Every structure is written in structure tokens, then in C-alpha cells.
Amino acid sequence: MENKIYDVVIIGAGPAGLTSALYAGRSNLSVLVIEKPNVGSLVMAHKIENYPGVLHSPTGKEIYVLMKEQVSKFNVDFVEATFLSLEASDENKIVKTDKDNFTGKTVIIASGWAKNGSKKLPGEEKYLGKGVSYCATCDGAFTRNMTVSLFGKGKEIAEEALFLTKYSKEIHMFITDDCDDKCDLTLMEALKANEKVKMYYSSQLIEIKGEEFVEEVLVKVNGVENTYKTQFAFLYLGTKSLKELYGGIAELDEQGYIVTNEFMETSTLGVYAAGDVRSKVVRQVTTATSDGTIAALEAIKHVLKKQHLKVQYS
Structure with a gap:
């Protein structure tokens, strides 16, 4: 060569x-x-x-x-x-x-x-294909009756969350920004009105945990760390x-x-x-x-x- x-x-x-x-x-x-x-x-x-x-x-x-x-x-x-x-x-x-x-x-x-190509979060590489995904429209069908979590800017994860409402039992939206002028307000209102969806602002994913598959995520929300049960983690962290x-x-x-x-x-x-x-x-x-x-x-x-x-x- x-x-x-x-x-x-x-x-x-x-x-x-x-x-x-x-x-x-x-x-x-x-x-x-x-x-x-x-x-x-x-x-x-x-x-x-x-x-x-x-x-x-x-x-x-x-x-x-x-x-x-x-x-x-x-x-x-x-x-x-x-x-x-x-x-x-x-x-x-x-x-x-x-x-x-x-x-x-x-x-x-x-x-x-x-x-x-970016630096991985703790647990991210371990659970790729085992609950960690970068595409809800790709893997959403595998989340039937499951609890799932999405991480990223509101504008980026809103449509993905809406797609998941067709399959998932419970959807946690961990939003990293304030979303204000950047989000589709009609879409956000529709998500807020959906009983499956819970929104968390000013969120930072710390770690993904589990045994063979993803079981929970450690997230800092408004400066406070908490563990949330989840079976899928969809990452849009840029x-x-x-x-x-x-x-x-x-x-x-x-x-x-x-x-x-x-x-x-x-x-x-x-x-x-x-x-x-x-x-x-x-x-x-x-x-x-x-x-x-x-x-x-x-x-x-x-x-x-x-x-x-x-x-x-x-």
C-alpha cells in the first residue's frame, strides 16, 4: 500500500x-x-x-x-x-x-x-447491544412493555420519545438543556400529556449499571444524583x-x-x-x-x- x-x-x-x-x-x-x-x-x-x-x-x-x-x-x-x-x-x-x-x-x-468515536461513559461500552442504543427508531420495537430512558437535548430526543410511546411501558426523558426556544412546543406538550412519559431537566448521565443487561442508570438531575430503573438507555449525548x-x-x-x-x-x-x-x-x-x-x-x-x-x- x-x-x-x-x-x-x-x-x-x-x-x-x-x-x-x-x-x-x-x-x-x-x-x-x-x-x-x-x-x-x-x-x-x-x-x-x-x-x-x-x-x-x-x-x-x-x-x-x-x-x-x-x-x-x-x-x-x-x-x-x-x-x-x-x-x-x-x-x-x-x-x-x-x-x-x-x-x-x-x-x-x-x-x-x-x-x-467519542469517549464512552461508564457502562456504555459494556452494554452496547444489551440495552444501550443510539437509535430509538432502530431498536424501539425491542422495548415492548419495558421501561426505557433517553438522554440528550430536548430537541433531539423528543421525536425519538414519541416513537417509543408505541412500544414502551414507561419512558424517562433525561433532558440535558433547558429546551426553551429549541423544542417543538406542540410535540413537547403532547409528550407531557402522555402518561407514559416523565421528563427530567438539567440532567447528566453518570453511569449505566446492570448484570448481563441494562438494569438501572445513575443520573444527576438538578445537581442531585439518583438511580433510576430502566431496561434500555438511548444515548443522544453528542x-x-x-x-x-x-x-x-x-x-x-x-x-x-x-x-x-x-x-x-x-x-x-x-x-x-x-x-x-x-x-x-x-x-x-x-x-x-x-x-x-x-x-x-x-x-x-x-x-x-x-x-x-x-x-x-x-
Whole structure:
């Protein structure tokens, strides 16, 4: 891999990254995927029931293994490394990792939701897939008749809490901000009127506890620590890592996610973003694969146009 200039370098090996690698690899482009093993929302998902054409409710890791096996048939290179930074010029992009620097004509950022790269709370990593989740619309169906807790800003968790009212027995909303002008007041009033929902403001999650699965959470509410029984903890606590990683090469939204157009193009030519790292409303495996498809097709066109221009003027 040393000194090789890849047509496409992909940061992340989740559903978006692997889909991009599949399309680019099948197009006979040279492709490198940079991955951190056993990290990501897909790998951590304990059961997936809403992936079209898959009937036996596999784990996320099972789907990941099948995706990677399929991609590997098309001469795609993989490297296990931690992404550090990206330098982008009009000609080539330098992707810096803790293992080495890699050069690509194009780069697809598919590193997943920001939370996966941030510092974990006590108990968070231990109970991933065992009650800890980052997506209520993904895992809500597994919370039937359970007590659940959501943590995050009011605007971010209100819609997720409303979704959970279809399944959960009791819903604790631990809101980290004052919510005032930032929340949909109609939605908040609807939640307040729902007997399943309890709201706690000025909240800070301290620790997630349990035996094999999540059983309770230690939360500081208005400066006072208390333990609350719960069977699921949905975390929307945010991170600054995306701003630190990508702020210099892409436009970011208020939450730090990468802004793209419908072609997955960022504000830097030849750099694309796909999947949960992208600024959007819905984050599912199906939407990630869709993003990955579009990003790859655009990257392929970019590389082929560059090659054509070089031939014309050589």
C-alpha cells in the first residue's frame, strides 16, 4: 500500500463504507477501506429485523461479515487503523491514520455516528447491544412493555420519545438543556400529556449499571444524583469529534454532522460523505447503503473524468 495512489479511499467499514467499496471495486477502481474493527452501530446491533430481504433477524455483525466478504471479492484493500486527519488538494487527498498515511484521488467519509468515536461513559461500552442504543427508531420495537430512558437535548430526543410511546411501558426523558426556544412546543406538550412519559431537566448521565443487561442508570438531575430503573438507555449525548476531524474540509451542521448535497458531495471537491456521519433526519442501515451507493457512483465519475482529461491533454 505504501506510496500507492488509490482511486477511492473510504474512511469507515459500516454499511455506507462497504456499499461504496462494493460499487467502486466492481468498477475496477483501486479502493482502500480504513476500518476500526468491532466499532460501529451496525456491528453493535444485537438484532436487525428491518433490512429488506433478510428474514432471520441476524445480528448486525452477521450482516457486516457478509458485506465484507462480498466486497473482498473485488480486490478491495482493507487496513485496520484509526483515522486522524485529512488533507485535501485539487489533485489528491492525504488520509492520515495512526498506522500510515494513504493517498486517494477521492475520499468517501463513512465513519458513522459521532458517538462511536467519542469517549464512552461508564457502562456504555459494556452494554452496547444489551440495552444501550443510539437509535430509538432502530431498536424501539425491542422495548415492548419495558421501561426505557433517553438522554440528550430536548430537541433531539423528543421525536425519538414519541416513537417509543408505541412500544414502551414507561419512558424517562433525561433532558440535558433547558429546551426553551429549541423544542417543538406542540410535540413537547403532547409528550407531557402522555402518561407514559416523565421528563427530567438539567440532567447528566453518570453511569449505566446492570448484570448481563441494562438494569438501572445513575443520573444527576438538578445537581442531585439518583438511580433510576430502566431496561434500555438511548444515548443522544453528542460529541465534538466530528468538528475536530472534519471541520477544516467540510461544512458541518449545528450538531457537527457533515453537510452534503443529494450527490453526497461535501464542500471540498472529490470528498464525499455517506451514512450516519452525514447531516440528515433518518439514520438506518438502509439509508446508509443508499448514501454509500450514491457517493461511490459520484466518486467513480470524478475519477473517470480526471482520467479522460489527462488523456486529452497528455
